[in-house]
Amino acid sequence: METVNYQINGNFDEMFNPDGACRQHYNSFLSLVKKTSPKKMSQLQFSANKTQIAMGMTFNVYHDNQGTEKILHLDIVPRIIPNSEWKLLEAGLKQRIHALNLFLQDIYNERKILKDGIVPEDLILKSKDYLEPCIGLTPPKGIWCHITGTDLVRDKNGEYYILEDNLRCPSGVSYMLESREIIKRAYPELFNSMGVMPVSDYPAKLLKMLQFLSNKEKPIVGVLTPGIYNSAYFEHSYLALQMGVELVSGIDLVTKNNKVYMQTTKGLQQIDVLYRRIDDTFMDPMAFNPDSMLGVPGIFEAYKAGNIAFANAPGTGVADDKAVYAYVPRIIKYYLNEEPILNNVPTYLCREEDDRKYVLENIHNLVVKETNAAGGYGMLIGPKADAAEHEKFRNLIRNNPNNYIAQPTLSLSTVPTLTEDGLEGRHVDLRPYILYGEEIEVIPGALTRVALKKGSLVVNSSQGGGSKDTWVLYN
Amino acid sequence: MLSRVANSIYWLGRYLERAENYARFIDVNINLSMDLPPDMNEQWEPLVLATGDHELFVKKNLKFDRKNVIHFLTFDSDNLNSIISSITFARENARIIRENLTKETWEKLNELYHFVQKKSTKKEWKAEDLREFFESVKNQVLLLYGLAESTVARTEGWHFRQLGMYLERADKTSRILDVKYHIILPSPTMIGTPLDFLHWTALLKSVTAFNTYRRIYGNIDSSNVVEFLVLNKYFPRSMFFCLVEAEKCLQKITGEGASGYRNSAEKAMGELRSKLEFDDVSDVINSGLHEYLDDMQLKINKISNEIDQNFFQIKHNFVSQINEQ
Known part of the structure; x- marks a missing residue:
């Protein structure tokens, strides 16, 4: 397959330099592509997708049993x-998670950073994600964010930027693991020669981290899922299987005397650590959302009594609010006395007068985001919107400035992607996974999400996004 | 093992066996129809009567012909016992407990599901010889059994799955036998005629019992067939064999030891097993074959309910359980 017609279009391309020459770390891959016929490439692609279906690597979009x-x-x-x-990404992510963990411990306890005026008090204390029941709590071993899936992007110059911190049950890690297995089958010889760092020990590391949270010698660990209709159910069951632990849902658990038990065929068995994949506020109808059908009444009391550990700890959501995000560089400096290794995307806080003025004047060039909405909701992409929409958002900002931030539009880097017309550049982001147990560890791999539509910058799976296997090289 | 997981594994066992047996049911009639003399009408209603799906079929206001009955028992998802429903439920149960299955088991079951789904949407299924399809369903289920046999650890989950499988098989063997009761001979004087003989042969073939039967009994004789399928100690589809195996599973689940019974499920199971152990074929015939089989089916249902109460629904009395600990 030839790549001479590959268009870079002024983007930062991961495989090709602006002058069209292949970047060194892609050389082996390029020579393989050149040896492979377009037909063979399509076949590889076809069998990869077929394997995904056979493995049941699916996410749900259904409500009946045949959807x-x-x-x-x-x-x-x-x-x-x-x-x-x-190496740079690894150091930067460790630094960031370290600081965010100290931040969470501080705002739920001494609140030094608020008293020192580094982060505005009302931004934290009035946030709906700041959970009252967690005030004064220190989670087991003092760790709040055990599992993080940070989103990064690269701009036109190839500079990495943190886009989102995703401190609450980030998903996608099963795709990282299963994709690797599929891609290994597609290019066995490349894996032998290129030196790709393995990701397959992630479940073992995850289990070790979870066990670390309990003081028992042989703690019982489980994965708590909202159930089969959750879109990430495949991942929940996959991780439980890989770790060899129970996959439990709310109906399997009961609490008594501030301890949590699983209902088994032989009676009740105590459980010590839960990797919970349900939202904080759905975990316990007695402590949080009384309407939750998914949770376990009394489980939060058991947590407070120190009889069960959760990963991630309830209450972490407040630190990945989009307005708090803007303060993370200052948070890093405050707690660690270090310069941030990885940059934030420049962020204008509409709550601050100068920033607000700038946003209102330049809204047509900016992306405006609601601070506590996720998944692309409540968002304005300035360059793509018309004057009426600009005006609508100007009013929204004037009426409730605390609720909005703005960022310049970023151009994401591209990676060659197999399309009907051969290899074409498509925009990608990067989601590495970080575990925080005995120490902080960045898994050498990631979920790379790719916008399959030509020119599109939206990588979300619900809107035409796909994924790529991500190889971190030994050298 | 989590109660919910045990429940799903048990039903996974039942639904797979159900799908396989429905493929066998339909095979009885297809086999039969090919051997019928040209002036005889095919009878499709007995099949629906024996499976216990008669009420729904009548409600749907359909004619009891080949096409309708095959569709109803195979591809109709309104019929919760049809092959497509059973496979779908088996897969849903497997999905819920996927972390408890081997990778191959899940993948093969998933393939079977996609295979049946795809076939059901094909317009031309009516035109094709469906026997190949039924053969394939049977083979794929047997492949799953083989996979389990050689890869699954003999722990609690295995026993729950086998328990479900054997109970379902006992029920279905009784129903396959019951088909014969519902098939009407043109006149009572035809008992023992070649036509009667054809019916019994088709029935034995559908449970892969024909050759074994021949070797043991020689000639086809109604009471011998009944004895073979209800009371035989060695044939793995006879009701007695299935109940003996199911009882062993239950004992493994509760734990080795003690004679008698330790819970109401074991009690119901033991009672039914010993009834079959001490009945002979004249007891069966004298109670009326259909009535006897009907009673068996009710008792199997009762066992299933007791299993549910003892192992899957313990939430209701959890407080007393905690206090014991």
Whole structure:
């Protein structure tokens, strides 16, 4: 397959330099592509997708028992990251998670950072994600965010930026693991020669981290799922299977004397650690949302009594609010006395007068986001919106400035992707996974999400996004 | 093992076996119709009567012909016992407990599901020889059994799955036998005629019992067939064999030891097993074959309910359980 017609279009491309020459870390891959016929490439792509269906690597979009299950399209061209780049990402992510964890412990306890005026008090204390029942609590081993899936993007110059911190039950790690297995089958010889760092020990590391949270010698660990209709159910059961632990849902658990038990065929068995994949406020109808059907009444009391550990700890959501995000560089400096290694996307806080003035004047060039909405809701993409929409958002901002932030539009980097017309550049982001147990560890791999539509910057699976296997090289 | 998980594994066992047996049911009639003399009408209603789906079929206001009955028992998702429903439920149960299954088991079951789904939407299924399809369903279920046999650890989950499978099989063998009761001979004087003989042969073939039967009994004789399918100690589809195996599973689940019974499920199971152990074929015939089988089916249902109460629904008395600990 030839790549001479590959268009870079002024983007930062992960495989090709602006002059069209292949970047060094992609050389082996390129020579393989050149040896492979377009027909063979399509076959590889076809069998990759077929394997995904056979594995049941699906996410749900259904309510009846015969509805559709979709696969997250896996493109067979990998995203490759050289080790030098990875070292930087690794150091930056460790630093950030370290600081965010100290931040969470502080705002639920002493509130020094608020008293010192580094982060506005009302931004935290009035946030709906600041959970009253967690005030004064220190989670087991003092860890709040055990599992993080940080989103990063690269701009036109190839500079990495943190886009979102995702401190509450980030999903997608099963795709990272299963995609690797599929892609290994597609290019066995490349894996032998290129030196790709393995990700397959993630479940073992995850289990070790979860066990670390209990003081028992052999703690019983479980994955708590909202159930089969949750879109990430595949991942919940996959992780339980890989770790060899029970997958439990709310109906399997009962509490008594501030202890949590699983109902088994032999009676009740105490459980010590839960990797919970349900929202904080749905965990316990007695402590939080009384309407929750998914939760376990009394489980929060058991948590307070120290009889069960949760990963992630309830209450972490407040730190990945979009307005708090803007303060993270200052948070890092405050707690660690270090300069941030990885940059934030420049963010204008409409709550601050100068920033607000700038946003109102330049709204046509900016992306405006509601601070506590997720998944692309309540968002304005300035360059793509018309004057009426600009005006609508100007009013929204004037009426409730605390609720909005704005960022310049970023151009995401591209990776060659197999399309009907051969290899074309498509925009990607990057989601590495970080575990915080005995120490902080960044898994050498990631979920790379790719916008399959030409020119699109939206990588979400619900809107035509796919994924790529992500190779971190030993060298 | 979590009660919910045990429940799903038990039903996974039942639904797979159900799907396989429905494929066998339909095979009885297809086999039969091919051997019928040209002046005889095919009878499709007995099949629906024996499976216990008669009420729904009548409600749907359909004619009891080949096409309707095959569709109803195979591809109709309104019929919760049809092959497509059973496979779908088996897969849903497997999905809920996927972390408890081997990767191959899940993948093969998933394939079977997609296979049946795809076939059901094909307009031309009516035109095709469906025997190949039924053969394939049977084979795929047997492949799953083989996979389990050689890869699954003999722990609690295995026993729950086998328990479900054997109970379902006992029920279905009784129903397959019951088909014969519902098939009407043109006149009572035809008992023992070649036509009667054809019916029994088709029935034995559908449960892969024909050759074994021949070797043991030689000639086809109604009371021998009944004895073979209800009371035989060695044939793995006879009701007695299934109940003996099911009882062993239940004992493994509760734990080795003690004679007698330790819970109401074991009690119901033991009672039914010993009834079959001490009945002979004249007891069966004298109570009326259909009535006897009907009673068996009710008792199997009762056992299933007791299993549910003892192992899956313990939430209701959890407080007393905690106090014991």
